[in-house]
Amino acid sequence: MHLLVCGGTGCRASASDMLYENLKKEIQEQGLQDEVQVITTGCFGFCEKGPIVKVIPDNTFYVSVEPRDASEIVAEHVIKGRRVERLLYIDPVNKKQIADSKGMGFYKKQIRIALRNCGLIDPENIDEYLAADGYEAMGRVLSEITPEEAIQEMIDSGLRGRGGGGFPTGLKWQIASKVPGDQKYVVCNADEGDPGAFMDRSILEGDPHSVLEAMVINGYCIGATKGLIYIRAEYPLAISRLKIAIDQAREYGLLGKDIVGSGFDFDVEIRYGAGAFVCGEETALIHSMEGERGEPTFKPPFPAQSGYLGKPTNVNNVETLANVPVIYNKGASWFAGIGTEKSTGTKVFALAGKINNVGLIEVPMGITLREVIFEIGGGIKDGKKFRAVQTGGPSGGCLTEKHLDTPIDFDNLLAVGSMMGSGGMIVMDEDDCMVSVAKFYLDFTVEESCGKCSPCRIGNKRLFELLEKITRGQADKEDLDNLRNLSMVIRDTSLCGLGQTSPNPVLSTMDNFMEEYIAHVEEQRCPAGSCKDLIRYEIIPENCVGCTACARNCPVNCIAGERKQLHTIDQSLCIKCGACLEKCKFNAVAII
Amino acid sequence: MTSIKLKLKESEVQQLKEAASSFNNEPGELINVLHKAQEIFGYLPAEVQEVVAQEMNVSVAKVYGVVTFYSFFTMLPKGRYPISICTGTACYVRGAEKVLEEFKRILKVPVGETTPDGKFSITCLRCVGACGLAPVVMVGDKTYGRVTTDGVKDILKEYEDAE
Ligand SMILES: Cc1cc2nc3c(=O)[nH]c(=O)nc-3n(C[C@H](O)[C@H](O)[C@H](O)COP(=O)(O)O)c2cc1C
Ligand code: SF4
Ligand code: SF4
Ligand code: SF4
Ligand code: FES
Ligand code: FES
Numbered sequence: 001m002h003l004l005v006c007g008g009t010g011c012r013a014s015a016s017d018m019l020y021e022n023l024k025k026e027i028q029e030q031g032l033q034d035e036v037q038v039i040t041t042g043c044f045g046f047c048e049k050g051p052i053v054k055v056i057p058d059n060t061f062y063v064s065v066e067p068r069d070a071s072e073i074v075a076e077h078v079i080k081g082r083r084v085e086r087l088l089y090i091d092p093v094n095k096k097q098i099a100d101s102k103g104m105g106f107y108k109k110q111i112r113i114a115l116r117n118c119g120l121i122d123p124e125n126i127d128e129y130l131a132a133d134g135y136e137a138m139g140r141v142l143s144e145i146t147p148e149e150a151i152q153e154m155i156d157s158g159l160r161g162r163g164g165g166g167f168p169t170g171l172k173w174q175i176a177s178k179v180p181g182d183q184k185y186v187v188c189n190a191d192e193g194d195p196g197a198f199m200d201r202s203i204l205e206g207d208p209h210s211v212l213e214a215m216v217i218n219g220y221c222i223g224a225t226k227g228l229i230y231i232r233a234e235y236p237l238a239i240s241r242l243k244i245a246i247d248q249a250r251e252y253g254l255l256g257k258d259i260v261g262s263g264f265d266f267d268v269e270i271r272y273g274a275g276a277f278v279c280g281e282e283t284a285l286i287h288s289m290e291g292e293r294g295e296p297t298f299k300p301p302f303p304a305q306s307g308y309l310g311k312p313t314n315v316n317n318v319e320t321l322a323n324v325p326v327i328y329n330k331g332a333s334w335f336a337g338i339g340t341e342k343s344t345g346t347k348v349f350a351l352a353g354k355i356n357n358v359g360l361i362e363v364p365m366g367i368t369l370r371e372v373i374f375e376i377g378g379g380i381k382d383g384k385k386f387r388a389v390q391t392g393g394p395s396g397g398c399l400t401e402k403h404l405d406t407p408i409d410f411d412n413l414l415a416v417g418s419m420m421g422s423g424g425m426i427v428m429d430e431d432d433c434m435v436s437v438a439k440f441y442l443d444f445t446v447e448e449s450c451g452k453c454s455p456c457r458i459g460n461k462r463l464f465e466l467l468e469k470i471t472r473g474q475a476d477k478e479d480l481d482n483l484r485n486l487s488m489v490i491r492d493t494s495l496c497g498l499g500q501t502s503p504n505p506v507l508s509t510m511d512n513f514m515e516e517y518i519a520h521v522e523e524q525r526c527p528a529g530s531c532k533d534l535i536r537y538e539i540i541p542e543n544c545v546g547c548t549a550c551a552r553n554c555p556v557n558c559i560a561g562e563r564k565q566l567h568t569i570d571q572s573l574c575i576k577c578g579a580c581l582e583k584c585k586f587n588a589v590a591i592i
Numbered sequence: 593m594t595s596i597k598l599k600l601k602e603s604e605v606q607q608l609k610e611a612a613s614s615f616n617n618e619p620g621e622l623i624n625v626l627h628k629a630q631e632i633f634g635y636l637p638a639e640v641q642e643v644v645a646q647e648m649n650v651s652v653a654k655v656y657g658v659v660t661f662y663s664f665f666t667m668l669p670k671g672r673y674p675i676s677i678c679t680g681t682a683c684y685v686r687g688a689e690k691v692l693e694e695f696k697r698i699l700k701v702p703v704g705e706t707t708p709d710g711k712f713s714i715t716c717l718r719c720v721g722a723c724g725l726a727p728v729v730m731v732g733d734k735t736y737g738r739v740t741t742d743g744v745k746d747i748l749k750e751y752e753d754a755e
Binding site: 195196350354555 | 622623624626627657658661662664665679680681682683685686690693697698717718720721722723725726735740741
């Protein structure tokens with residue numbers, strides 16, 4: 001029997017490491033350590049209900065497990081074979097308990113390729129990766145086929161880059177392989193700067209070897225002997241698991257000189273980023289690895305021509321690489337058979353926001369937003385109404401009701417004014433103001449612009465100021481025209497992808513939610529009731545029973561009223577924190 | 593930058609020099625050395641940057657340029673209990689802004705600064721990878737999930753009591 005305990009960042013934040021220790025201790029105390037193994041895995045994806053414990057072989061899936069639940073799991077499930085009912089997942093729709101994760105709506109439509117090992121193996125133990133066909137693809141490619149054949153397989157699979165651009169991976173490798181050079185480099189882009197996304201980090205935390213294996217194959221294909229992984233210093237868990245994986249792979253002769261007797265040498269080093277979104281852009285990333293400010297430079301020259309230290313360099317994203325070994329194991333046509341014609345395979349999304357099942361999901365390309373949000377995501381939180389879904393992070397756009405049945409792939413998302421991006425997917429409900437959301441992203445862009453070119457440095461600042469004016473109710477119609485025109489200029493004249501895509505959140509919200517902009521401008525009204533300067537909290541006399549809950553929780557003590565008497569808010573002091581609304585159980589506080 | 597010159601501890605300067613030489617004082621390793629320097633000193637004041645420049649054989653201006661470019665590097669000391677509020681998108685849509693406002697209101701310091709008693713500092717970061725727990729706040733290494741505005745004072749109280 002195996003007890004799999006999630007050791008992903010989300011679950012560790014809720015003490016899953018202590019839970020692991022407790023389970024181990026209980027098992028030992030019962031003298032069961034030979035029969036029952038307790039294993040820490042990467043993220044199961046279902047972070048909303050973490051920490052997760054899964055029992056193999058019966059596939060029991062326990063949610064929201066606390067460290068003190070360890071003894072009951074061991075005493076009941078392990079020893080007596082009885083499931084601990086209270087820790088089972090309850091389906092939000094039919095309120096039934098679901099024991100086996102296969103029966104959960106969250107997992108039903110998922111196909112896990114890049115995440116195949118996350119939540120299944122111990123990422124700190126190379127033997128588990130090997131047992132799951134690990135390094136098999138690498139062994140076969142290195143000893144049985146030529147680089148040209150291996151590249152062809154990649155082209156045939158149709159795999160496109162998962163870092164945002166969607167460039168065909170096989171083609172990229174072919175170009176890099178044909179550039180002459182005494183030293184070439186393979187780079188794994190693990191910068192993952194999209195603020196609200198954690199796909200790449202989770203892959204590195206849950207299955208670091210799959211990325212290393214792919215990098216060796218990548219190196220063999222293009223003729224590179226050195227690999228570099230560029231990762232943020234802020235991701236300590238991913239870094240430590242990567243380091244362990246690299247050491248173990250070296251020890252097993254899977255990295256280093258003459259790998260598996262093929263005569264091919266390849267080794268990997270880690271390079272640290274320091275928190276700059278623009279460093280995810282490949283030219284900026286390369287400058288950062290050279291110890292410089294991470295400012296993008298004009299392409300061409302492309303990294304394949306002149307990259308790290310001026311040498312030919314091939315940059316691929318973490319998730320792109322995680323797909324690679326499986327493609328060689330199962331064949332290009334198998335992979336091409338999943339997804340849509342022009343976007344093959346699957347995509348990992350970090351599903352978050354106002355949705356019931358926040359987590360990490362992997363779905364076949366071509367699935368609709370509706371399936372993702374309402375079936376996998378379990379619908380909108382607290383029974384509220386769906387308003388928008390944002391994909392593509394700061395470079396993407398907000399889509400609405402009318403896009404829910406659009407099949408998700410690279411080209412469709414672009415066509416409706418958003419983009420695939422790296423995989424952030426944020427769901428919003430009726431309480432989210434779309435102008436504020438655009439402002440949120442612009443705030444991010446302004447902070448992250450490297451400042452090298454003026455359309456992005458100055459233009460985005462102006463965009464932000466315009467949005468601020470609108471959310472304060474101080475803008476007029478002309479400002480809306482300016483907003484759109486300036487967006488176009490920034491899009492057309494910025495040097496790198498950051499500036500070229502930064503107006504997308506503004507343009508897409510203007511296209512899809514113009515009525516909200518108009519309400520702010522013409523009526524000084526925020527339809528979502530979110531813009532502070534345009535709303536007031538008021539107590540409705542008919543509903544107030546004088547329970548004092550609001551007054552006790554108001555942080556600035558601006559609510560007056562005796563017990564069992566009507567309460568009133570002193571508007572001059574109110575900071576509009578919303579605590580009163582949250583605390584009132586009698587629907588007596590309203591946003592006006 | 594401050595006008596009063598900081599006196600750096602000799603032992604820490606020595607540690608920094610050793611770190612630099614472990615990277616062969618190679619200018620291309622500047623970012624790695626700065627990471628080490630920040631580990632040693634906790635932040636990167638002008639005086640530390642000068643030592644780094646000397647050791648790595650680059651101008652102070654270049655070091656300053658790199659330090660100010662990356663948000664992970666800070667030129668201001670952090671509080672004994674550094675508070676980081678996640679303002680990634682997932683946390684934002686679940687109310688991170690209000691939580692941030694509440695920290696600022698109670699501690700009376702803006703983002704990036706430390707309370708006069710050196711106890712708390714406030715910074716923002718973008719997605720700590722625990723979006724399921726949004727909104728997320730970290731104090732040092734400890735993570736707090738599903739933080740509400742009225743939960744803020746309870747978090748702070750934990751550390752008030754610690755002293
Ligand atoms: C502003 C900006 C940020 C980017 N951030 C990332 C990132 O965090 N991770 C990533 O893999 N690619 C990022 N990219 C895309 C990379 O430039 C590059 O296209 C990608 O790493 C190539 O790998 P792929 O073909 O496997 O997707 C970014 C691009 C831009 C313009
Ligand atoms: S578009 Fe923005 S991030 Fe890109 S080079 Fe110009 S200023 Fe820098
Ligand atoms: S919490 Fe609601 S019912 Fe109670 S005093 Fe306040 S407004 Fe009245
Ligand atoms: S919104 Fe906040 S500050 Fe205003 S009355 Fe309600 S609790 Fe008090
Ligand atoms: S971190 Fe545990 S399920 Fe995602
Ligand atoms: S956005 Fe805050 S943890 Fe991801």
